[in-house]
Amino acid sequence: MVDIRIALAQIDTCVGDVDTNSRTILEWSRRAAAEGAHVVAFPEMTITGYPIEDLALRASFQRAARAAVQTIADQLVADGLGNLTVVLGTVGAPQVTRTSPGTRPTNQAVVLQHGAVTASYDKHHLPNYGVFDEFRIFAPGAEPCILEIQGRRVGLVVCEDIWQDGGPVAELAQAEVDLLLVLNGSPFEEGKGHTRTDLAARRAHELRAPVAYVNMVGGQDDLVFDGGSFVVGEDGSVLTSAPQFVEHLLLWDLAADGEPEHRGPLAPPLGDEEEVYQAIVTGVRGYVRKNGFRSVVLGLSGGIDSALVAAICADAIGGENVYGVSMPSTYSSEHSKDDAADLAKRIGAHYRVQPIAPMVDAFQGQLDLQDVAAENLQARVRGMILMGLSNAEGHLVLATGNKSELAVGYSTIYGDAVGGYAPIKDVDKSQVWALSRWRNNAALDAGQIPPIPESSITKPPSAELRPGQVDQDSLPPYDLLDEVLDAYIEHAEGRAELLARGFDEEVVDKVVSLVDRAEWKRRQYPLGPKVTALAFGRDRRLPVTSRWREPHA
C-alpha cells in the first residue's frame, strides 16, 4: 500500500453564485491534482455557498446546484482528472419530513470520481442555535458514508456531525475507518480555534484514526469564516494546519497502513488582537466584493471608531477605495477635523469636508427641534449626506458604531446607524482601543506609518452633539461598562447574577435599563404585519449577499 495524498481546499465561496463557485472548485481541483493529490476535499456547501438560508427551499436554485455538480464531474473528466476523487458540498434532493410542510433538501457532501457521483452523505445533525437555522431548511440524513480510496477506508461527515457526542462518528468508530474527512462551514468566533482542534482530537481518539478538517474562508453577510483547516493525528496532536483568513491548499499524506503518521507545516497562531482584526478585515472585504461594490464611504469624525473602521477598510480593499467625509457641526472641535484629515492622509483615503450647518439650519427653520431631537437631526443630516454620495458615486456606506455604544443606545437610527455594513458593531469600546493600538504597533514593527493618529486614541470619547459633551458625562467608565455588557449580553445573565458578581447596584441598573431600552428601540424599526402566507420580512430569510438570480433566457 502507498501513501494517499489528501488536499484540503480552503476556499472562499459566495452564496448563490453557482457558476463562480463551480469555476473555483475546478481551478482548485486542478491545483490539487498538479500537487499529486489523490483526493481533494472542499468545505461544506461549496457549490451553493453557505449559509444559504431559505434559498435552500427554492426549487429553481436546487435544480441549478444539481446541474452544476454534473457539469463539474464532466469537466474533470474532460481535463483528464477523472481519477481524482473530489469531495464537495451542495444541496441534496428534497425530501418530505415529518416536521415541516412541503419538502426540504439535505445538506449534502458528494463524491465525484470518473465523471459520476459515486457516493454521497447527508448531514445528520442540523444545528439550530446561535447563527444556525438548519433545521428550518434541511432534512436530516441518517446513513453513514465510507469511501474506499486506494484500498483505505475514509469516513465522511459534515461539520455539526462531529460536535455531537454519540453521533455518526460513534457509528464510524465501529466501522474501523483509516481517516475521517470533515467538510465544514464553521464561523469565526474569538478563541474558537482551540475548541475545534480539541474536539477533532477527541473524535480522532474515538476513531483511532486521523481527522482531516477543511473549513471555508471569507466574509459572508455578518459571518466571517476563518479557514484554519487542519489534520489531527490519532493521538490528538495537530499534524498540519493552514493559515486563517486566506484561501489555502493544505496537503497531507495519509501514511500506508502500519506506518507512522506524517507531519506537515503548522501555521503560526495569530495573537488575540491580530485574529479579531483580520476577521473584521475579511468581513469587510467579503461584504464589499460579494455585494458588487468597489469602494466604501464613511464619516470621519476624528474619533477612534471611525479611524479604526477606516484603517480596517484600507487594509481590506485599499486606501484608494475608501472615501472619508468630515461633516463638522458648530460643536465640532478643531482637533477633530485635524485628526480626520490626518487619518485620511495616513491611509491614502479620499477626503472631503461637508459642513452640516446649512442643512441643519434649513430643518430647524421649519421644525425648531430641541434636545435629543436636535442631536438626532445632526446625525441624520450626516447619514443623508453619506447616502447621497453613495447613490451618486456608487460607494457602500459603512456605519462606524461600536458594540458598547450600540448596546446602550448611543446611536441615532437613520443617523450614524445608516450604512450597509457596520464593521465594528460586534467590537466593544475597550477592544476598539486595543485593536487600534495593535494596528499602529504592527505598522511600527513593519517600519510603516501607523494608520491611526495618536490623538484619536488618547482623547476622551465624545459624540460632539452638544458643546463640551463627552461620553463619560452619562456612562460608567468604558472598562467597567464593557464588563457589565459582556455579562449581560454575551452571557445573558440576569440582574441577580450581575450583582452576585460584585458589580455595583447603581451601575448594573443603569446599564441594564439602557440596554433594554436601546434594544427595544432598535427592534422597532422597521416591521409590518403579515396577512398573507408569505410576507416580506422575517418569514422569508435570504442571505444578504446572495448572488443567486433567477436564470434568464
Added chain:
Amino acid sequence: MVDIRIALAQIDTCVGDVDTNSRTILEWSRRAAAEGAHVVAFPEMTITGYPIEDLALRASFQRAARAAVQTIADQLVADGLGNLTVVLGTVGAPQVTRTSPGTRPTNQAVVLQHGAVTASYDKHHLPNYGVFDEFRIFAPGAEPCILEIQGRRVGLVVCEDIWQDGGPVAELAQAEVDLLLVLNGSPFEEGKGHTRTDLAARRAHELRAPVAYVNMVGGQDDLVFDGGSFVVGEDGSVLTSAPQFVEHLLLWDLAADGEPEHRGPLAPPLGDEEEVYQAIVTGVRGYVRKNGFRSVVLGLSGGIDSALVAAICADAIGGENVYGVSMPSTYSSEHSKDDAADLAKRIGAHYRVQPIAPMVDAFQGQLDLQDVAAENLQARVRGMILMGLSNAEGHLVLATGNKSELAVGYSTIYGDAVGGYAPIKDVDKSQVWALSRWRNNAALDAGQIPPIPESSITKPPSAELRPGQVDQDSLPPYDLLDEVLDAYIEHAEGRAELLARGFDEEVVDKVVSLVDRAEWKRRQYPLGPKVTALAFGRDRRLPVTSRWREPHA
C-alpha cells in the same frame, strides 16, 4: 353525570409582560367562574406572550414565568376559585436536548386546581418553518396529558400538535377521551380560518370526540392573531365559534355521556376584504399600544397608500391620535395637497404642511445630486421630518409602502421606508384599492362619511418625484404585476414555472430582475460581522415589542 361548562378565553397578551398577562388571566378566570364554567382554557404561552423568540432562553425570564404560575394559582384560591380548572400556557423547565448546546425550556400547558399545578403538558411538535422558530428555543415533550374533570377525560395538546398526522392526537385516539382541548397561538393568514376548522374536524373524527380550540387575539410585532376560537363536534361540524379580532369568552357545555352534543352561537364569517382590513387594524393597534405609544405620525401624499394607512390608523387608535403631514415638493400637484387635507378632515386627524424645498435646496447647494440620487433625497428629507416630529412629540412613525412597490424596489431606504411599522407592507397594490373601496362602502352602508377621498382611489398612482411621473411609465399594469409577484414571491416559482403559466416573457424578466435587485438592496442594510460568541443581530432574536425588563430592586 352532568354537563361540563368549558370557557375558551380568547385573550390578547403581550410578550414579556408577565405581570399584565397574569392579571388578565385572573380577570378572565373570574369572568369564566361567574358564567358557571368548570374549566377555563387560555391560549398558548399565555403568561409569557407569544412568540417569545430567544427570550425563552433567558434564565431570569424563565424564573419570572414560573413564579407567576404559582402566584396565579394562589390568587385563584384566595378568590374562592380553587375549584375552577384553569389551563394556561407558559415556559416549562429547561432541559438538555441532544440537538443544542445548553438547555431549552418546553412550550408548556399547565393545569391549575386548588392552588397547585396538577398536570402539565409539553408541546411535542415544535414548528420551525415560515414565521415559526420553535425548534430553536424549545425542547420537545413526549408524554400525553389527559385530565379527569368531573369524571370525564379531557386530552390536552398545544397548537402544532394537531397539525401533525400521527402525532399525540393519534395516541389520544387510543385513550378514549371525551374532549380534546387545544391551546393555540395561530397567526392570521388570508383564508386560514377554514383550514383550522377542517383540520380540527379531522381530529375530532379520529378521536370520536369534540375538539375545543382556543386561539389568542391581537397584534404582536409583525404577526396578527385573529382569535376565532371554536368547538367542533365529533361529526366535524362547528358547534360554536367566537368572533375574530376581539377578546371573547366562548362558553360551551360538554354534554353528559350519551347525550347529544350542545350547540352555541356561531360568529358570522367576515368577508375577504373585511377580514384583511380588520387584521391590519388589529396589527396597528397592538403594535402602537404594546410599544408604549399613543399616537402615530405619517406622511400624507394625497395618494391611495397613505390614505388607506391613515384610515386604518383612525379605526385602530382614533383619528385624534393620527398626525398627518403633507410634505409637498415642487413636483407635487395641487390635487395631491387637496386630497391629503380632505382625508385628514374626513378621519379627524391632525394635519400640517411642511414643504421640503428649503431642506432639499440646502442639500443640493452642497451635493448637487442628479437623477435617482436627487429623487431619493426628496424621500429622505420627508423621512427626516417625520423622525424629527416623532422625537419631538412622541409619535410612532408609520411607513406607508405597499407590497407591490416594496417588491419591485419603488421605495427609498431611509426615505419613505422610514418607520417603526409598515401597516400595508404585506398588501399588494390591487388589494390596496380593494380594501379602500371596501372601507368606503362600509362607511356608506353605515351612513357615515367615507374616509378616503374618491380621487385618491381613482387617480393614476405616482410617486411625484419627477414632473409628470406615473408608476405605469416603468411598471406593468398593477393587476398583471401583482399576479406575477404573487407567483414569484408567495409561491416561490422560478422563471420556468412563471413562463409555463403563460405570463409574457418580457414582463416576467422585468419583474424578476426588479424583485431580485430590490430584495438584495433591502437586505444590505444594515449588518456587520460577528466576532464574538453572541453579536447584536440575527443570532439574538427577541420580539420587538417584548415588555420583558430585567426585574429591578
